[in-house]
Amino acid sequence: MQTLIERVVDGVWRDECGAQGALFKLLARVIEYEVDQPLLDSLRGELREPLAEAGAEVPEDLLTGDPAKVVEDLAVEYTALFVQPGAISPHASVFQTGKMFQEPADRAANWYRENGFVFTHRFSGEFPDHAGVMMSFVSALFEREADALDRGDAAAAQVIHETRERFLIEEMGEWVPAWCRTAAQAAEHPFYERMMNLTGRVLWDELTQIVPPRRLRELSEKNARGPVVVAKDPGFRKASGL
Amino acid sequence: MNKHFPMSRRGFLKLGGSTAAVASALGASRLQAMEQELGGKDFSPVTGKLREAVPYTCMVCNIQDGGIAYVEDGRIVKLEGNPDHPGNRGKLCAKGNSGFLHTYDPDRIMTPLLRTGKRGEGKWKRITYDEATTLLASKLRGVIDRANAANDPSIRNEIVFKWGRDRSGGARGRFMAALGSNGQVGHTNICESSKKIGLEPGWGPDIEYPDFASTKYALIFGGNVVEASYFHNPLAQRLMDGKTQNQTKLVYFDPRQGNTAAVADEWFAPFPGTDVAIVLAMAHVIMNEKLYDDAFIRNWTNVTPEQLIAHLKSYPPEFAEAESGIAAKDIRRIAREYATTKPATTFSYRGPCKHVYGAYQEAAIQMLNVITGNVEKKGGYCLPRGMGYNQPGPKPPGGKAPSILGQPPEYPLAGHQVSTHLPYQIMKGQVKMSVLMTYYDNPAYTYPSSHVWEAMYKDEKLLPFFASFSPYMSETAQYADLIIPDTSYLERNDPDSMPSDLRPWIGIRQQVIKPLGNTQEFRESLLQIINKVDADGSLGMKQYFPFKNGEEWVRAQFEGIPGLKEDGGYDYLKKNGVWPKYGKIDPVTNQIVDKNGDEVPAEYGLHMKELSAAAMDGASVEANGAIKKGGKTIGVRINGKNYAGFGTGSGKIEIYKESYKKYGFNPMPVYKRLASRGKKADELVLTTFKVNVHTQSRTAGVKYLAELYHKNPAWINPKAAAAKGIADGDLIRVTSSLGYIVTRAHVTEGIHPDVVAISTACGHSAYGRLAQLKLKDKAEYVAGNDPDIDNNVWWDDKGVHPNPIIRLQVDPIGGSQGWFDTVVTVSKAQAGDKYGDVKVSLEEAMKDYEETLRYAYTGDMHRANHKEVDIDWNSLPAPKAGGGH
Known part of the structure; x- marks a missing residue:
């Protein structure tokens, strides 16, 4: 039997879970797929103000442009940023190993499977270690935790809570913030630049809540990967380079 | 017992015996036995688990070697040669070994x-x-x-x-x-179409199989088989087998010192496009010194020794020396060595045939084998053996x-x-x-x-x-x-076959893994x-x-292939990758051996197989011996016997090509002086080449290979460089009539003084980040995305591609592009030039189209260049669509 204080705390936490779940769902949606007409309507409507308050103001052309053209333009930008050759691959395997579909994809799929989810794809070329899918998984775990709290099942909520935190730290913490920064830099449309920055901030904020300071420093260092300057060694090769 | 080790040998052995009894309790050492098998199995170094082995046919280049892909957790982790494959005999080249990187390339297009x-x-x-x-x-x-x-x-x-x-x-x-x-x-x-057109009218198939492993003398013209060329891996192995086990002498002709030149007993660098002059001069020596195989020429060709001697009269070695720069005494010596060393074979690839009139070059090289009777002999110049599959x-x-x-x-x-x-x-x-x-x-x-x-x-x-x-x-x-x-070739289904051994084979490409990410x-x-x-x-x-x-x-x-069904049909191929299985590879001799350790013999003399009575039923024999049935030549009658013969209208090797003459070309192999041979003294001939770790255009984005070779400075001889004031590593302009490129000089003795050579495979302007070195162009864009590109790319030079300045000019017979006929000037770069600059004219390129058509059989240059052909020039056939096959 919960005490009144516990019920209040759980209630606050339940609301926070709900809010975080929704936020992660939005960010996951933006990363997983191109903006479509319903999402554009939401960006123009109920999401406009909160996004602006969160520092991700919906760009003017999204608000005023011909909807079909806006959707088309954003699809082109999405493809350039996340899909076509030269894109900022949203897959952990590429980011961490330099190859598609490596062990991080298996690990992600295992996480999903163990928690009752199965990875499906809409387009070819999508893998379980996609940053958007991972965000979506976190969102789902937030929602489940909220549901468990609604049911008053604190034990189940705790298990879900721990699962979510472990996933965030083990599978996302080392690379997704850096990836968001890189993608934001590469984005040519302010919508994606802002949404990627927002995603990075939301994720990092979440990590700061759950990660001990020493581990946070490690994550910070891992996410600090910047442009690498190739050191030229004049002794390495003769002038012709052969 | 001694003072340093106070134990007797007996005591030492006793301790050893006691230890052996408890050996299993001591656990595993860090030292583990190396994999000593010839292949076919592989284990995870982490878990020790046997990896799934899936056979496939390689497709990084066109040789189609057999491979085994090792799959762990649904992922291709390693490729190696299929030890049951008669062509590559368990070995892959660097390109083949790296092939799985094509599959997992982050810059691969994964969705339409x-x-x-x-x-x-x-x-x-x-x-x-x-x-x-x-x-x-x-x-x-x-x-x-x-x-x-x-x-x-x-x-x-x-x-x-x-x-x-x-x-x-x-x-x-x-x-x-x-x-x-x-x-x-x-x-x-x-590619090599003029080689094909030099060979096909002569004997049927479009390529030869040089039996390097059993030959005593290999004469190679512009076929850098140790490094690239056709059947690179299989033939490189066999050439080395011949050199190490059969004391094969290798004589190599190529303006550039590639890897084949490096292993040759003698390397000669002729002026580009003059191989045919050397070959005709060798034939001149062989015929005039009566070193030829009289019976083979008379029985198996459509010319006589007397006709050949007459035809070759104008090609003494001194003529070849003047054209090629190769000393007449060397040409004579090699001709004698080649004709008197049995067995012997030639091989050639793009070097001779990728010139205007390249078909003559190839036909001439084939003729050397014919006049010395080396055709279809063990260690000789053989017909290719392939296997067909159905539609x-x-x-x-x-x-x-x-x-x-x-x-x-x-x-x-x-x-x-x-x-x-x-x-x-x-x-x-x-x-x-x-x-x-x-x-x-x-x-x-x-x-x-x-x-x-x-x-x-x-x-x-x-x-x-x-x-x-x-x-x-x-x-x-x-x-x-x-x-x-x-998909990549490792996720696809195809049948395949290549004549990469004297034992014919058929293989499959199958989906080693399901198409990655649901690609198609x-x-x-x-x-x-x-x-x-x-x-x-x-x-x-x-x-x-x-x-x-x-x-x-x-x-x-694969249905209906005789014998395959009995062995298990398509399912056999899925399991083994290649059919038939001739035997095992002997790890010492590298030969295919049977269960007794005896080499599985190849079959020679295919042209001398006698036709069965059933085959002859309803056939007729023409005056020249050709055996015809149903309007087709099925063989040839020689000295009363009915042989399978060669794939020509006469059933014999047709040194004299009536089909050439029909359009005003010389029916016999001849030397035609190319425009490039008449270049000015300060000009150079631009040639290109392939290296051992790259294909022409599809491997610059493969990480392992890009690290090995990624830039392509222009090879220039010290004499030529000195005359132009160029030092090694200098920025240079290479200029043709189309425009120029700016690249760097690699000053080396390994190139003919009149040639500048630039490899292919480099200088991409598309094809992934690595091939383009996009990391240098826009570092902040890709940083933090692919750790290999972020951290492991130590080079900053992607090379410069020469093709924009190479002129269109084709062989009017075989249709081949004359890759090695572009005349250029090479100079130090000018003020403002940047490495990688390419400036070319579309207008000038369009003029080349008109110019090369002048050499076609309908053009004015054709007649001017073939005055010796005895034909009614006003009665040439009219151009007709659909003439080629």
Whole structure:
């Protein structure tokens, strides 16, 4: 039997879970797929103000442009940023190993499977270690935790809570913030630049809540990967380079 | 017992014995036994688990070696040679070993892309395979409907398929035949088509098999087989077998010192395009010194020794020396050595044949083997042994109207097309193209004057719709309107066979893993497209594609192959990769041996197989001995015996080629002085070459290979460099009549003083981040994305591609591009020049098209260059569409 204080705390936490779940769902949606007409309507409507308050103001052309053209333009930008050759691959395997579909994809799929989810794809070329899918998984775990709290099942909520935190730290913490920064830099449309920055901030904020300071420093260092300057060694090769 | 080790040997052994009893309790050492088997098994170094082994046929280059892919957790982790494969005998080259990186390349195109911006602007929208195939089908259907409405089948030829490395086992051809279009253009004239046309009229097949392993003397002209060339891996192995086990003498002719030159007993660097003069001079020596095989010439060719001596009269070694720079005394000596050392063989590849009149060169080299009687002998010059597979019935009827696109009627002998001419024909309005599809093809990089192709691709009036099946972005795919990506070769089904050994084989490509990320193999896309073009079956196309998927289609291709079914049919191939299994590889001799350890012998003398009574039933014998049946030559009667003979009209080797003469070419192999031979003293001839770790155009983005070789400075001789004030590493301009490139000089003795040589494979302007070194252009863009590119790329030079300044000029006989006939000047770079600059003229390139047509049999230069041919020049056949095959 919960005490009144516990019920209040759980209630606050339940609301926070709900809010975080929704936020992660939005960010996951933006990363997983191109903006479509319903999402554009939401960006123009109920999401406009909160996004602006969160520092991700919906760009003017999204608000005023011909909807079909806006959707088309954003699809082109999405493809350039996340899909076509030269894109900022949203897959952990590429980011961490330099190859598609490596062990991080298996690990992600295992996480999903163990928690009752199965990875499906809409387009070819999508893998379980996609940053958007991972965000979506976190969102789902937030929602489940909220549901468990609604049911008053604190034990189940705790298990879900721990699962979510472990996933965030083990599978996302080392690379997704850096990836968001890189993608934001590469984005040519302010919508994606802002949404990627927002995603990075939301994720990092979440990590700061759950990660001990020493581990946070490690994550910070891992996410600090910047442009690498190739050191030229004049002794390495003769002038012709052969 | 001694003072340092107070224990007797007896005591030591006692301790050892006690220890052995408890050895298992001591646990594993860090030292583990190496893998000592010849292959076929592999283990995870982490878990020790046996990895799944899936056989396949390689397709990084065109040799089609057999491989085993090791799969762990659904992922290809390692490739190695298939030890049961008679061609490559368990070994892969560097390109083959790296092949799985094609599959996992982060810059691979993984979903269909629809162009949204201007052509080449790089703006795309991802779509599904279903949407993509629907779109392409609608474009194709539009052309077909127009053709049907006009009752004009020639309109269907506006559907054009252009391919490069097509190893789809006839899938592409079947698809186009069903669509009813003859607008099918390959790439062979930038490869070795003049070699083929030098050989095919002479003996049937388009290539030889030099039996290096058993030969005593190998004479190679411009076939850098230890490094690249045709049958690189299999023939390099056999050449080394011959050198180490059979004391084979190797004499190599090439203006550049490649790896084959490095292992040769003697290397000679002739002036480019003069190999044929040397060869004819050798033949002159052999014939005049009576070192020839009189019986073989008289029985098995369509000429006599007397005719040959007369023909070769004008090619003494001194003539060859003047043309080639190779000393007459060396030519004489080598001719004598070659003719008197038995067995002996030649081999040649692009060096001799990739010149204007390259077909003469190849025919001359073949003649050396014929006059010395080395044909089809152990250790000699053999016919290639391949195995066929089927296209299941019913087969589509094909296009009804001939197309001249890429097969201009001015080149009636060029049976492997003249694909270089495609953009010129389009830009000059000679042919109309409505839909272009491309497969494994990148002309905007791989063709001479590559900027001409670029200009055509950009023009939406000339090319209304362009679909590429490439899984990688390329200099060509970037201009497509639609990309429907194929898988990598490790995720695909194909039949394959290559004559890479004297024991014929057939192999499969199968899906080692499921197509990555639900991508779709080429065959599946073709099936979808046909089913959408002819959704209700009313066009009669669907009936030719009753296959549920790519694998079912390929399975049907293996039905009916004699003997295969008894061994297990397609399932045998899935398990073993190649059929038949001749034996095991002996780890010491490297030969294929039976269970007793005896070498499995190859069969020689194929031309001397006697025809059966059943084969002769209903056959007739002509005056020249040709045995005819059903209008075809099935053999030849010699000295009263009926032999299988060679694949010519006479059944004999036709040194005298009547087909050449019909169009005013010399029926005998001759030397024609090329324009490049008459260059000015301060000019150089530009040649290109392949290196051992790259293909022509498809490997610069493979990480292992890019690290090994990624830039291509221009090789220039110290004499030539000194005359121009050029030092090693200097920035230089290489200028042809088309324009110039700015690259760097590699000053080396390993190149002819009149030649500047630049390798292919480098200098990409598309094709992934690594090939383009995009990390240097826009570091902040890619940083933090691919850790290899971030951290492991230590080089900052991607090379400079020479093709934009290489002139279009083709062999009027075989149709081959004269890759090694462009005259250039080389100078120190000028103020303002930057490494990698390319400046070329489209207008000048268009002039080259007109100029090369002058050498075709219809042109004025043809007659001027063939005054010796005894023919009525006013009665040459008229140009006719569909002349080639």
